Amino acid sequence: MSPTDRALLTSTHWGTYHVDVADGRVTALRDFSEDPDPSPIGPGIVDVLEGPARITAPMVRKSWLEHGPGTDSHRRGSDGFVEVSWEKANQLVTEELTRVRQQHGNQAIYAGSYGWASAGRFHHAQSQLKRFLNCIGGFTSSKNTYSFAAAEVVVPHVLGTFRGHLDTTSSWETIASECDLFVAFGGVPLKNGQISQGGLGAHVQKAGVQTAHAAGVQFVNISPLRSDVMEKVHAQWLAPRPSTDAALMLGLAGTILSEGWQDQAFLDCYTEGFDRFADYLTGKADGTPKTAEWAAGICDLPTKDIRDLAHRIAHSRTMISVAWALTRQDHGEQPFWAAIALAAMLGQMGLPGTGLGFGYSAMNNVGLNRREVDYAAFPQGQNPVPDFIPVARVSDMLENPGASFEYDGKTYTYPDIRLVWWAGGNPFHHHQDLNRMRRAWARPETIIANEWCWNALARHADIVLPCTTPLERNDIALTSKDPYQVVMDRAIPPVGQARDDHEIFKGIAVRMGVEDAFTEGRSPEEWQRWMWDISRQQAARAGVELPDWESFQRDGWTKVPAPEDQTVMMSAFRADPVANPLATPSGRIEIFSKTIAGFGYDDCPGHPVWLEPAEWLGRAAPDALHMISNQPRNKLHSQLDHGAVSTADRPKGVERVMLHPKDAAARGLTEGQIVTLHNTRGACMAEVRTSDEIRQGVVQISTGAWLDEEGELCKRGNPNVLTLDKGTSQLAQGPIAHSCLVWVSATDAPV
Numbered sequence: 001m002s003p004t005d006r007a008l009l010t011s012t013h014w015g016t017y018h019v020d021v022a023d024g025r026v027t028a029l030r031d032f033s034e035d036p037d038p039s040p041i042g043p044g045i046v047d048v049l050e051g052p053a054r055i056t057a058p059m060v061r062k063s064w065l066e067h068g069p070g071t072d073s074h075r076r077g078s079d080g081f082v083e084v085s086w087e088k089a090n091q092l093v094t095e096e097l098t099r100v101r102q103q104h105g106n107q108a109i110y111a112g113s114y115g116w117a118s119a120g121r122f123h124h125a126q127s128q129l130k131r132f133l134n135c136i137g138g139f140t141s142s143k144n145t146y147s148f149a150a151a152e153v154v155v156p157h158v159l160g161t162f163r164g165h166l167d168t169t170s171s172w173e174t175i176a177s178e179c180d181l182f183v184a185f186g187g188v189p190l191k192n193g194q195i196s197q198g199g200l201g202a203h204v205q206k207a208g209v210q211t212a213h214a215a216g217v218q219f220v221n222i223s224p225l226r227s228d229v230m231e232k233v234h235a236q237w238l239a240p241r242p243s244t245d246a247a248l249m250l251g252l253a254g255t256i257l258s259e260g261w262q263d264q265a266f267l268d269c270y271t272e273g274f275d276r277f278a279d280y281l282t283g284k285a286d287g288t289p290k291t292a293e294w295a296a297g298i299c300d301l302p303t304k305d306i307r308d309l310a311h312r313i314a315h316s317r318t319m320i321s322v323a324w325a326l327t328r329q330d331h332g333e334q335p336f337w338a339a340i341a342l343a344a345m346l347g348q349m350g351l352p353g354t355g356l357g358f359g360y361s362a363m364n365n366v367g368l369n370r371r372e373v374d375y376a377a378f379p380q381g382q383n384p385v386p387d388f389i390p391v392a393r394v395s396d397m398l399e400n401p402g403a404s405f406e407y408d409g410k411t412y413t414y415p416d417i418r419l420v421w422w423a424g425g426n427p428f429h430h431h432q433d434l435n436r437m438r439r440a441w442a443r444p445e446t447i448i449a450n451e452w453c454w455n456a457l458a459r460h461a462d463i464v465l466p467c468t469t470p471l472e473r474n475d476i477a478l479t480s481k482d483p484y485q486v487v488m489d490r491a492i493p494p495v496g497q498a499r500d501d502h503e504i505f506k507g508i509a510v511r512m513g514v515e516d517a518f519t520e521g522r523s524p525e526e527w528q529r530w531m532w533d534i535s536r537q538q539a540a541r542a543g544v545e546l547p548d549w550e551s552f553q554r555d556g557w558t559k560v561p562a563p564e565d566q567t568v569m570m571s572a573f574r575a576d577p578v579a580n581p582l583a584t585p586s587g588r589i590e591i592f593s594k595t596i597a598g599f600g601y602d603d604c605p606g607h608p609v610w611l612e613p614a615e616w617l618g619r620a621a622p623d624a625l626h627m628i629s630n631q632p633r634n635k636l637h638s639q640l641d642h643g644a645v646s647t648a649d650r651p652k653g654v655e656r657v658m659l660h661p662k663d664a665a666a667r668g669l670t671e672g673q674i675v676t677l678h679n680t681r682g683a684c685m686a687e688v689r690t691s692d693e694i695r696q697g698v699v700q701i702s703t704g705a706w707l708d709e710e711g712e713l714c715k716r717g718n719p720n721v722l723t724l725d726k727g728t729s730q731l732a733q734g735p736i737a738h739s740c741l742v743w744v745s746a747t748d749a750p751v
């Protein structure tokens, strides 16, 4: 399936690129001809494909190899590695899997393996891992995401589904034509719109914001960072204390109710339980009226600003937009539920360009008017093991086998994990309180990782299986989140002894006698063609014509036309709530949920409430600062942190931290100085950047720096050594990275 005379193509989560190759080496990634606003992230792979951090052969941790599973597991991360042949690696993995299954059962294998891996529908690392393990009896899995776990669990109780509404978020076109006021909790940072999971052809987020502005839409940026809405649209900037959005929303709702500005007809027709919520807003329920003054005290904003905003949103065609970041804070269920209640009071849900939007801030595909096509995936098979954890409870699980935990109304038990396998994710990037995780990580007897680069995950594994990058294999980017479907060409042969994840698992499957079950007799090319043919049939049933396989390969990409009608979230429900009820018990928007109230969770009662976060500026030592560790502009999570694009942004070799000039001055810190960020959980280094674009009392450091510890100090600036490892609530148990207090001081330690 080698391409004819067209340029080579690749697809990434940050866009499509043309690939230049000379003498068997990738020399450049060039902007895709169809992309009006390409991301600079892509070329960051060129210098590291064959760089010193590339893993080129199977590796086994020395003590593990010499003395067997479980040996000196506290030395993971510092122990040496021994290179072995693929044959030896496969033998070791097979023997260890067999031992663990026989002695402990398949639930002793944890393969939640959360993470983004690479674009490409067939070589999707988790799917390959999970399919393989399902062929040998299954594994303990994980539920939900780090992106928005709290929303994934609470919103279905309130609106019937979360993903369904997310995938039908009203389009930017409808915002430009119908909206007056775009209220962005967490902003709409253009850095994030570079990304779309599974690949994308054309970046549209910036044009979406600009076109709306040109059409007269006014923006309000509610965020600790002014830059979360692009400067050109002259947004009003309100910077509440971080993790207090729920209080702000309740203060707005309380003000609207006391003024009688709510759309009572909408509430009567489309919602359930508003009365209970109203009693909370007025203070009848708890003695505290949720006024603008009340919210001002919590958010540390002027009362007048909150009153004015309440008036504006109630008298405009308003879009309430909530960033996913709002879920990654303590009690992260509340801001999403409160935003739904607030939008319901405004009565515009289901109308074009107004109402509510989940995550215009987050990715290119949110607000992109596109057709949902049901593309085929690489089948993972059935997992016979029922055990699971909410994804961010991984350290809890490793530390507390047999302990019970709450999740979405039920009590479960943590299994006793003996073997952990990760392929396509980096827990040393994504998890909170990494020093706690490193201690928990020392408990299983064996850790296996499929990786292509020596990041902290690879360094903390016992068996490292070197995998290819997308540039070393043929694949197809097939995603319903974007209209472009793209051929991913194999530009160069595998580097060193690297193998595709599929080939890695096939090699082990052969030894374990499950090769036929794993491959079904298909080669990777045959699988891809099979996926394309099924997708083509499914698309045809939806009225979308996809080219045949040969034409697709020849042309390199195809674009599915946009739907004729603009996408409007909840429009069918709005048009006829009886014929098109929501999938909630009442069929309506559950502003009060009897189901959730019935769970009896004090940290997530039956309607939106304000609950104090575990860490916030409202209860902090005077010299503490609130740390926001948001998504990096120059990479995706930890991917390509070692590449040229990311390293160019840290000339001193360490991540930058943004402080308000007054906070810097109070600590005697100046631009460019090296500091440590620290709290009781850990410390990391960073280079000071001062700017009045950040709320005083808040510091910002992007996620993504590879963990590089000496003692307990991360020398590259990974903020997850500082963040708190606690569930949002017993309901969702989501991660809370954004609720975190730190101290900042000068340091002489070398970078």
Ligand SMILES: Nc1nc2c(c(=O)[nH]1)N[C@H]1C(S)=C(S)[C@@H](COP(=O)(O)OP(=O)(O)OC[C@H]3O[C@@H](n4cnc5c(=O)[nH]c(N)nc54)[C@H](O)[C@@H]3O)O[C@H]1N2
Pocket (backbone or CB within 6 Å): 114, 115, 116, 117, 118, 123, 125, 146, 147, 148, 328, 422, 423, 424, 425, 426, 427, 429, 430, 431, 450, 451, 452, 453, 455, 457, 467, 468, 469, 470, 501, 629, 630, 631, 636, 637, 638, 639, 703, 719, 720, 723, 737, 738
């Ligand atoms: N403090 C803080 N922490 C956060 C967040 C935050 O806002 N603040 N955000 C959270 C969010 S939203 C997310 S989604 C997570 C993201 O966390 P992850 O998705 O775990 O992060 P990535 O760096 O994308 O990890 C992907 C890994 O897969 C590897 N990889 C790439 N291609 C392949 C392949 O083909 N095969 C194999 N085997 N491996 C491959 C990469 O080298 C990389 O190590 O982080 C979370 N953590």
Ligand SMILES: Nc1nc2c(c(=O)[nH]1)N[C@H]1C(S)=C(S)[C@@H](COP(=O)(O)OP(=O)(O)OC[C@H]3O[C@@H](n4cnc5c(=O)[nH]c(N)nc54)[C@H](O)[C@@H]3O)O[C@H]1N2
Pocket (backbone or CB within 6 Å): 146, 147, 148, 185, 186, 187, 189, 191, 192, 193, 194, 195, 222, 223, 224, 225, 228, 241, 242, 243, 244, 245, 323, 324, 325, 326, 329, 359, 361, 362, 363, 628, 629, 630, 631, 632, 633, 634, 635, 636, 637, 738
């Ligand atoms: N370039 C790039 N883009 C990405 C990613 C990446 O790694 N790199 N990751 C992708 C992924 S996996 C995800 S899930 C999405 C996440 O999308 P988001 O969750 O929207 O992304 P963040 O950048 O974490 O947060 C957006 C903004 O919210 C603000 N914020 C933080 N805490 C608070 C708060 O308490 N209140 C208010 N009002 N604002 C707050 C921060 O200033 C931050 O800049 O991004 C995606 N896009």
Ligand SMILES: [Mo]
Pocket (backbone or CB within 6 Å): 146, 147, 148
């Ligand atoms: Mo995410």
